[in-house]
Every structure is written in structure tokens, then in C-alpha cells.
Amino acid sequence: MTQPIVSIVIPIYNEEENIPELYRRLQTAIEQLDGEAELIFIDDGSRDNSLNLMRKIYERDYRFNYISLARNFGHQIAVTAGLNFVRGKVVVVMDADLQDPPELILPMIAKWRQGYQVVYAQRLSRKKESFFKRFTAYTFYRILRRLADVNIPPDTGDFCLMDREVVDILNAMPERNRYIRGLRAWVGFRQTAIPFEREPRFSGKVKYSFAKSWALAINGIISFSRVPLKLATYLGMLSAGVALFMIFLVLYWRLFNLASPLIGYTLITIALFFLGSVQLFCIGILGEYIGRIYEEVKGRPIYTVKEMRKSNNRTKVNL
Numbered sequence: 001m002t003q004p005i006v007s008i009v010i011p012i013y014n015e016e017e018n019i020p021e022l023y024r025r026l027q028t029a030i031e032q033l034d035g036e037a038e039l040i041f042i043d044d045g046s047r048d049n050s051l052n053l054m055r056k057i058y059e060r061d062y063r064f065n066y067i068s069l070a071r072n073f074g075h076q077i078a079v080t081a082g083l084n085f086v087r088g089k090v091v092v093v094m095d096a097d098l099q100d101p102p103e104l105i106l107p108m109i110a111k112w113r114q115g116y117q118v119v120y121a122q123r124l125s126r127k128k129e130s131f132f133k134r135f136t137a138y139t140f141y142r143i144l145r146r147l148a149d150v151n152i153p154p155d156t157g158d159f160c161l162m163d164r165e166v167v168d169i170l171n172a173m174p175e176r177n178r179y180i181r182g183l184r185a186w187v188g189f190r191q192t193a194i195p196f197e198r199e200p201r202f203s204g205k206v207k208y209s210f211a212k213s214w215a216l217a218i219n220g221i222i223s224f225s226r227v228p229l230k231l232a233t234y235l236g237m238l239s240a241g242v243a244l245f246m247i248f249l250v251l252y253w254r255l256f257n258l259a260s261p262l263i264g265y266t267l268i269t270i271a272l273f274f275l276g277s278v279q280l281f282c283i284g285i286l287g288e289y290i291g292r293i294y295e296e297v298k299g300r301p302i303y304t305v306k307e308m309r310k311s312n313n314r315t316k317v318n319l
């Protein structure tokens, strides 16, 4: 079999309502390509009919492949599994809910032909997403940009095109905590953005719970910044400064026999709780980093696969 030119990687978690429309729009997009294309859907432990739909598509489309992970591993891991699996010269990663329009694949490929190794889609707006989501996303990307060692472009998700060279480097990275949009920026090469309007979800509920989004955000910061570790030092200096100031203040009050309401239990109690919380907060930050070291050191596989169909094996399977 010839090497497919474009591989399209799509993580799927309970997206049965979106798969038929997604597949339809992908087909239209693929037909406009002049090279070959392959589709790779990664079922991230869906509990609905998604996997069955994939099996059905596989039966009638030779360009279609799928992997089914043995449980829900999370979006970033599902994408990682897809990247490990694909063979294309060019790889496109996108969401299943049609928030990432398949029609953008063509202009992305045009950029790639101009010599860019990474073409990422940058959201101009998030239509109809809740105010809370827009506000937290906006703030998070700006904080991340200030803290991170690499320049991670704001308002970009995982929707992107990557050259084989970049995908090979991502696949060779041993880390288990995978914040793909960060790793992609870290790799370097020539990168460019394509702006787009982010449509609302085609159907179904958002699969990223608040807890998952929070975990992803923390992961992004911890994986790409050591600034939080320095926070302990700064907070330590700050409380030392406050303590020194208080020593002089109390000395002054005593020397001049001034009565102050600040001397006594109130002050002690406040100071006690303040220091206690600063210390616990810093231990918590240390914990985040140590937890990640622990995850990496254990060296478990990143995911487990329960079912996989590659279309180039299919002739054998059907014989």
C-alpha cells in the first residue's frame, strides 16, 4: 500500500450523535484533496454506541481505521495514541464535535505546502460557549503565556496540522503527562496560525467536565513552567519581611508605651493561620511536581488498546 499523504486523527468519547455528520463532512473535505487520506478515530473508552458506528464505517470505507482504548484515558492520551498509529506525511488532529471545521483542512495543507511544519488553528471567537468557559479560557491562556518556558500561542487548541517530522519527534517524547499543544510549540520548526471562528458543538454535551479542564490547565502550567516552584521562595521572603516589620512595630509600641489593639491573641491567631496556609500551599505545589515525577518514574504504558483495525490489514482479514 502506498503511504497515505494525509492522516486525520480524531479522539472520540461518547460522540454517537456527532459521528455520522462528522464522517459526512470529512468525506467531502477529503474528496477535495489531491493526495490520499486516511481517517483514524480513537475511541477513548466510550460507553455509548460510538465504537459500533466506527466498526460499521470501517466495513465500508478503506480509508477508515480505528483504535479503541481499553478505558477512558482522556483527550490528550487519545490523541497521543492516534499520533503513534498514523502513517501520513501530514497529520491533522481535530475534535469530533465539529467545533473544528473539516473544511479548514484544505487551507492548512496549503500552508504546509508553503513550507510550514506546524499549522495550528487559532480561535477568533467562541460562539455560544458559556461566559464562564470563555472567561476562564481567556485568562488561562494569558497566564500560561507569562509562565511557560516556550511560547505557547494563546487561544489554540489541539486542532492543527503537523508534518511527519514533528509527529516523529512527539512520538519519541517519553513523557506521560502530555499537554500536546505545549509539546507541539516546544518542538519548534516553522509554525503558523490559521484564524477561525469556533462553532458551537454540533450535538451532545461537552465531554470536558470542569474537573478535566482544570486538570488540563494545571498540567499545562506544571509541564511548561518552574515559576510556581519559585513561589515558595517569594512567599517566604514576603512573610519574613512582614515579621521583621512587626518586630520593629511592637518594639516601638513597647518603648513608647503605646497601647495597640494589634498586640494579643488576634494577631497571633491571624499570623498562625497565615503561615499555616502559606506552608500548605507551597507543599501543595511541591506535591504537584513530585506527583508528576512519580508518574514518569513508574514508567507504565501511556494507554492500553482493546481493539484496533488498520485498513491495510483488511484485505488479509477479509480473505
Ligand code: UDP
Pocket: 010, 011, 012, 013, 014, 015, 044, 072, 073, 074, 075, 078, 094, 095, 096, 097, 099, 205, 206, 207, 208
Ligand atoms: N474527548 C476524549 N476523551 C475525553 C474527553 C473528550 O477523547 O475524556 C474528546 C471528545 O470526544 C472530543 C474532544 O476530545 O472529540 C474535545 O472534547 P470536548 O468537545 O468535550 O471539549 P472542548 O475542547 O470543546 O472543551
Ligand code: MG
Pocket: 095, 097, 099, 201, 206
Ligand atoms: Mg468541543
